[in-house]
Amino acid sequence: xxxxxxxxxxxxxxxxxxxxxxxxxxxxxxxxxxxxxxxxxxxxxxxxxxxxxxxxxxxxxxxxxxxxxxxxxxxxxxxxxxxxxxxxxxxxxxxxxxxxxxxxxxxxxxxxxxxxxxxxxxxxxxxxxxxxxxxxxxxxxxxxxxxxxxxxxxxxxxxxxxxxxxxxxxxxxxxxxxxxxxxxxxxxxxxxxxxxxxxxxxxxxxxxxxxxxxxxxxxxxxxxxxxxxxxxxxxxxxxxxxxxxxxxxxxxxxxxxxxxxxxxxxxxxxxxxxxxxxxxxxxxxxxxxxxxxxxxxxxxxxxxxxxxxxxxxxxxxxxxxxxxxxxxxxxxxxxxxxxxxxxxxxxxxxxxxxxxxxxxxxxxxxxxxxxxxxxxxxxxxxxxxxxxxxxxxxxxxxxxxxx
Numbered sequence: 001x002x003x004x005x006x007x008x009x010x011x012x013x014x015x016x017x018x019x020x021x022x023x024x025x026x027x028x029x030x031x032x033x034x035x036x037x038x039x040x041x042x043x044x045x046x047x048x049x050x051x052x053x054x055x056x057x058x059x060x061x062x063x064x065x066x067x068x069x070x071x072x073x074x075x076x077x078x079x080x081x082x083x084x085x086x087x088x089x090x091x092x093x094x095x096x097x098x099x100x101x102x103x104x105x106x107x108x109x110x111x112x113x114x115x116x117x118x119x120x121x122x123x124x125x126x127x128x129x130x131x132x133x134x135x136x137x138x139x140x141x142x143x144x145x146x147x148x149x150x151x152x153x154x155x156x157x158x159x160x161x162x163x164x165x166x167x168x169x170x171x172x173x174x175x176x177x178x179x180x181x182x183x184x185x186x187x188x189x190x191x192x193x194x195x196x197x198x199x200x201x202x203x204x205x206x207x208x209x210x211x212x213x214x215x216x217x218x219x220x221x222x223x224x225x226x227x228x229x230x231x232x233x234x235x236x237x238x239x240x241x242x243x244x245x246x247x248x249x250x251x252x253x254x255x256x257x258x259x260x261x262x263x264x265x266x267x268x269x270x271x272x273x274x275x276x277x278x279x280x281x282x283x284x285x286x287x288x289x290x291x292x293x294x295x296x297x298x299x300x301x302x303x304x305x306x307x308x309x310x311x312x313x314x315x316x317x318x319x320x321x322x323x324x325x326x327x328x329x330x331x332x333x334x335x336x337x338x339x340x341x342x343x344x345x346x347x348x349x350x351x352x353x354x355x356x357x358x359x360x361x362x363x364x365x366x367x368x369x370x371x372x373x374x375x376x377x378x379x380x381x382x383x384x385x386x387x388x389x390x391x392x393x394x395x396x397x398x399x400x401x402x403x
Contacts, residue, residue: 003030003363008183010091011036011082012066013106015043017139017165018204019095019123020062021172026091026179027065028354030363034089034379035063035370036082039072039401042372053345060341060369061351068370069379070401073104078399082106084384087115091179095123098133108199117196119182121175127203139167139204146208151215154230171207178202232290237282241320243294244303248320249310251293255279257315264313265296339365373402 008031012023020035020043027033037043048058071078083106086092092111094101101107101122108120122128125137132145140161143149153160178200189195209216214235215226224235232240238253238261253261255278262270270276270292275285282289300306303319310317321329327350332338339353354362376395380386386394394400 001360003361004358005029005031005180005183008032008091009089010034010093011085011089012093013082013101014093014095014123016045016095017062017168018171018175019093020045021169022121022123022175022179023066023093024062024064025172025176025354025356027366028362029356031091033066034085034375035066035068036085037068037070037372039070039078039398042070042401046372050346050349052347055343055345057341057343057346057349057351060343060346063369064341064351065366066370067375067379068373069376070373072399072401075397075399077394077397079105081380081384081394081399083111083114085379086111086118088383089115089118090183092118092120093123093175093179094120097136098122098124098126098128112197112199115197117186119179119186119197119200121179121182121200121202123171123175123202123204125203126205128201132205137204139165142204142208143167145205146211147215148208148211151226151228151234153228155228157230159228167204167208170211171202171204174207175200175202229286232286235283236279237286238289238293240286240290242290242297244297244306245300246303249297249303249306250318250320251310252316258282260313261293261310261315264310264315265293267292267296336365341367343368371403373400376400376402 005026008026010023010026010031010033012020012033012035014020014023015037023033023035035043043059043063045059045062046056048056050057071081073079073082086106094106102110108122111118111120124133125142126132126135126145140149143161143166149159149161152162182198182200185198186196218224218226218235226234228234231242232238236254238251238258240251242249242251251261258276259271262268274281275288276282297303297306300309307317307319326332327338336353337355338350340348340350342348353365356362377388377391380391380400391400395402
């Protein structure tokens with residue numbers, strides 16, 4: 001049985017996180033992903049930690065399951081090789097500043113002439129148009145422009161940054177959805193005029209702004225100015241992080257769940273307390289409510305008892321786990337959410353597994369990521385028919401590079 005993207009050829013002209021994370025998922029859905037790296041050093045993420053003996057676990061995490069070639073595109077012969085691969089591809093994904101790929105001679109107007117059925121996805125910080133388009137940017141830069149950073153941190157303190165690449169990974173999944181939608185559109189309209197390839201513009205800024213669950217509509221109404229509120233939500237209560245006896249507990253309580261929380265704490269009197277009569281009142285008195293909840297937690301024998309009593313009452317609740325604790329949690333291990341790699345230089349280490357689940361299954365998890373230029377010969381033989389002599393000439397000229 002074929003997998004979802006079996007037979008789809010993807011040229012992965014991306015680097016660092018957002019682009020590689022998108023194409024990694026395409027590889028895990030069965031696509032043939034050819035990662036193109038620029039000579040002489042390749043993807044900058046090869047220099048990011050964890051590093052050991054010249055190998056990067058960061059690079060392995062985001063590039064597993066791909067084939068890898070390394071080309072000097074400053075030489076015309078290198079550019080012609082990449083154009084040849086584009087002619088054979090279904091999808092081209094690039095992650096450079098807007099206009100950069102055009103200056104290389106591979107803009108949309110060029111590649112659509114090479115391959116009218118090509119789907120090209122450009123990922124960038126700010127998008128392909130608009131006043132910010134030419135600025136350099138990464139996850140945290142887009143986060144700040146989206147108004148998201150202003151929502152993180154203590155009420156009267158500095159804004160904070162997140163400790164993980166929420167924008168990069170979310171943008172990667174958004175790009176995956178857009179590409180798969182374009183592939184479906186191409187398939188269902190096959191044979192019709194202008195129904196072949198198309199260009200997709202994905203930005204971190206657009207993704208981050210889309211993540212505003214309620215802040216934008218609240219701000220536009222003029223009634224509330226959304227802002228950071230530390231460990232508590234700014235518009236729903238109780239919803240936040242509470243100090244327990246040996247750690248922290250997250251509680252999310254919507255209106256219909258508030259009585260369940262009161263039941264778990266054996267505090268039915270709170271239901272009649274005017275300070276807590278509805279969500280608006282609880283938000284206005286969130287500091288007092290926090291003291292009530294944390295006082296109850298401190299009175300429990302331990303954090304596990306507090307969690308169990310909340311869970312028994314069907315209150316949405318979770319312990320605040322460290323990364324290591326999450327990696328060791330039996331639920332994540334059983335579902336393959338934590339994936340273990342055995343690498344000849346890096347040793348055994350864990351990375352996040354594929355978050356997608358299908359009843360018909362997926363290809364076996366990939367076991368490696370490509371070394372720099374590892375698949376130069378195999379890819380160029382298979383797709384362009386280059387001979388061993390020609391490949392050797394290209395290596396001597398520095399057009400093809402490998403470790």
